[in-house]
Amino acid sequence: SQTIHQWPATLVQPVGSPLSLECTVEGTSNPNLYWYRQAAGRGLQLLFYSVGIGQISSEVPQNLSASRPQDRQFILSSKKLLLSDSGFYLCAWCPRWSGVSGNTIYFGEGSWLTVV
């Protein structure tokens, strides 16, 4: 069966410090990968998605970046965090095939980031 791991689960970072969140998927190959952010009590904002190694699509201009160095690894990074970067970050995956019927999105447990 497929599993998705995301870490760290929580972190508190000072303003201006770097960030690295990692996500790996097991039990499948060629997944589509996603990073979402959820501010406290708010909706899910799509940040980045990837359909293959080295292929990153950015949805929202900001000081975050994403990379996919391996097929089942997705990394979210920042060189200098802002207070507004605080939130709940969720990694997700879905099978690669497309079509009218769509695919189920599977989420990781999430990472709570507090920028102080």
Added chain:
Amino acid sequence: GQQVMQIPQYQHVQEGEDFTTYCNSSTTLSNIQWYKQRPGGHPVFLIQLVKSGEVKKQKRLTFQFGEAKKNSSLHITATQTTDVGTYFCAVSPSGTYKYIFGTGTRLKVLA
């Protein structure tokens, strides 16, 4: 770009009362999905609707896709405290691999 609005944003109900959340898209959809996020947790897939006018049921939950495939609803009959959480609809714009989530409806059930 694709916009998906959900109403209401919040809903407080007494246990046993019914609950409905609505999802509206600015464009015609090929399919729509519904997810539930428990407090402190991550979203979990509930169901997917594909056909115009489609109605699907999961125990006390009834999902409906509009005839024009631009809106959808989730109805919970006789809510229970286990129904607490935020309900999201999600859509995938045609020709893309991305999934856009609605603004969500947060449900609180008072015992």
